[in-house]
Amino acid sequence: MRLDKTKQGWWKDAVFYQIYPKSFQDTTGNGTGDLRGIISRLDYLENLGIDGIWLSPVCRSPQVDNGYDISDYCDIDPIYGTLADMEELIREAKKRGISIILDLVLNHCSDQHPWFLDAKKGPESPYYDYFIWRDAPNDLDSVFGGSAWTYVPELNKWYFHQFAPQQPDLNWENPRLRQALYESIRFWVDKGVEGFRLDVIDQIAKEPDRHITINGPRLDEYLRELSAKVFHPEPLVTVGEAWGADVERAKLHSAPDGSRLSMVFQFQHIGLDQAPGGAKWDIVPLPLVELKRVFAHWQQGLRSSGWNSLFLNNHDLPRTVSRWGNDGQYRVESAKMLATMLHGMAGTPYIYQGEELAMTNIRLRRDQYDDVETHNLFRDRLALGYSEEEILRSVHARGRDNARTPMQWTDGENAGFTTGKPWLPVNENHSFINVEAALADPDSVFYHYQKLIRLRKTMPIFREGDFTLVDPENSKIFAYIRHWEGKQLLVVCNFTAETLAWELPQPFQAARCLIANYPQDCSGLRPYEAAMYYLD
Numbered sequence: 001m002r003l004d005k006t007k008q009g010w011w012k013d014a015v016f017y018q019i020y021p022k023s024f025q026d027t028t029g030n031g032t033g034d035l036r037g038i039i040s041r042l043d044y045l046e047n048l049g050i051d052g053i054w055l056s057p058v059c060r061s062p063q064v065d066n067g068y069d070i071s072d073y074c075d076i077d078p079i080y081g082t083l084a085d086m087e088e089l090i091r092e093a094k095k096r097g098i099s100i101i102l103d104l105v106l107n108h109c110s111d112q113h114p115w116f117l118d119a120k121k122g123p124e125s126p127y128y129d130y131f132i133w134r135d136a137p138n139d140l141d142s143v144f145g146g147s148a149w150t151y152v153p154e155l156n157k158w159y160f161h162q163f164a165p166q167q168p169d170l171n172w173e174n175p176r177l178r179q180a181l182y183e184s185i186r187f188w189v190d191k192g193v194e195g196f197r198l199d200v201i202d203q204i205a206k207e208p209d210r211h212i213t214i215n216g217p218r219l220d221e222y223l224r225e226l227s228a229k230v231f232h233p234e235p236l237v238t239v240g241e242a243w244g245a246d247v248e249r250a251k252l253h254s255a256p257d258g259s260r261l262s263m264v265f266q267f268q269h270i271g272l273d274q275a276p277g278g279a280k281w282d283i284v285p286l287p288l289v290e291l292k293r294v295f296a297h298w299q300q301g302l303r304s305s306g307w308n309s310l311f312l313n314n315h316d317l318p319r320t321v322s323r324w325g326n327d328g329q330y331r332v333e334s335a336k337m338l339a340t341m342l343h344g345m346a347g348t349p350y351i352y353q354g355e356e357l358a359m360t361n362i363r364l365r366r367d368q369y370d371d372v373e374t375h376n377l378f379r380d381r382l383a384l385g386y387s388e389e390e391i392l393r394s395v396h397a398r399g400r401d402n403a404r405t406p407m408q409w410t411d412g413e414n415a416g417f418t419t420g421k422p423w424l425p426v427n428e429n430h431s432f433i434n435v436e437a438a439l440a441d442p443d444s445v446f447y448h449y450q451k452l453i454r455l456r457k458t459m460p461i462f463r464e465g466d467f468t469l470v471d472p473e474n475s476k477i478f479a480y481i482r483h484w485e486g487k488q489l490l491v492v493c494n495f496t497a498e499t500l501a502w503e504l505p506q507p508f509q510a511a512r513c514l515i516a517n518y519p520q521d522c523s524g525l526r527p528y529e530a531a532m533y534y535l536d
């Protein structure tokens with residue numbers, strides 16, 4: 001079912017698919033995915049049923065942070081192809097009802113961007129004030145470890161960077177900088193791009209002297225300006241990455257009048273298996289009761305105003321099937337369970353490449369990792385006295401390269417991803433986890449996602465229904481009910497590898513089962529069993 005994308009708010013009925021282009025499909029044999037590779041797989045995505053692709057950055061970049069360090073906002077990086085390839089991708093995708101959503105990295109650029117190279121000449125450069133310079137650093141740390149300030153000896157000044165030193169922060173207080181960014185966004189709108197994902201958008205209004213990195217005082221003003229000058233009145237979809245968003249902020253950012261963004265990615269559910277006060281590397285078991293509480297809070301909180309994005313995976317997160325499911329014996333069941341849990345909710349779902357195959361985490365040796373964050377972690381934690389094994393354990397569980405291994409298309413060499421040497425090792429389990437096998441098996445995780453996507457499109461209760469937890473204190477079962485115009489939808493998910501006693505609550509005994517990951521049998525819940533029941 002194709003959506004009418006000329007209507008504001010079309011994205012409320014959409015399902016998006018994130019592509020990490022470096023790892024999707026190589027066509028040149030250089031070991032790196034490219035745009036022509038994506039074009040060659042559009043039929044696969046159309047078959048899955050998605051409405052848009054969020055494409056991680058493909059602009060020109062030295063690739064220190066895999067494209068999140070942009071050196072030209074209006075050109076394609078040669079490793080991915082050309083501007084003409086991008087135009088063809090937009091066109092070919094559109095033919096299949098698929099929009100291209102670009103990843104905008106507006107908080108920082110690359111230290112190789114001509115703006116920064118010129119700024120380094122000193123205060124007389126017209127680009128000097130595009131960046132944040134100080135005579136001395138303060139104690140702020142960067143997200144990737146180490147100080148958030150780097151010294152430039154020629155100027156005897158320090159510049160601010162919330163991420164790697166090769167990613168200098170842009171100074172949003174400068175209206176000329178903002179204007180320059182808006183022009184590059186228009187460039188892509190004019191090319192037919194139908195939306196944007198805005199990288200770390202809640203960090204653009206930083207005020208480092210006051211130790212403010214997230215949710216700075218001028219954030220809302222900048223979002224309104226962005227929307228007024230570039231996004232609105234086009235019916236674009238815009239989703240802001242906002243690690244610091246609570247429900248109140250998310251309502252503000254995703255104002256229904258279109259004056260800000262369509263929605264944000266919030267991360268409250270993502271941090272729940274992190275030790276309180278620790279870093280993401282310090283892991284505790286997932287408290288299911290908390291997970292339910294957080295989802296319910298967001299479902300109910302954005303019901304009357306604002307809009308949810310629904311995701312469990314992205315290119316920065318470990319694979320959820322390995323994290324909250326079971327990537328051994330119950331890989332297929334638990335992947336379907338997690339998908340069912342998420343896709344029954346109100347909001348716009350995002351599927352991350354390979355999630356529809358239940359691709360898993362990978363365990364690499366230290367020297368096989370690529371991610372700048374992982375390398376910094378080894379540097380910093382070894383210095384603090386951690387053993388290499390301890391660090392590796394954290395990286396195996398949480399490292400970003402878990403999500404970035406090449407897409408598994410076949411059981412053949414390099415999983416059909418490349419004929420060359422892949423930039424990151426291919427997971428050996430491609431021998432049985434791959435697209436070819438998934439398409440040949442009617443019970444595969446792929447078809448489960450395809451069905452979930454179809455259900456959302458045909459039944460308004462998914463978009464409109466309210467949300468009530470069933471048995472909120474149950475620490476093994478995640479169940480909830482959606483109500484809408486006298487109709488009811490029950491979603492029930494067993495988060496454990498045990499068989500649990502459970503009975504369909506009244507009045508659902510008479511309900512129709514819409515989707516399930518086991519053959520129907522209403523007594524108890526089998527390991528990772530999940531189902532949706534509908535009563536009209």
Ligand code: TEU
Binds near residue numbers: 065068105241243
């Ligand atoms: O990520 C923002 C961010 O702060 C985290 O996702 C962070 O990278 C991770 O949790 C560290 O553990 C965005 C992009 O999604 C990410 O790929 C980029 O590296 C980062 O911004 C910088 O652009």
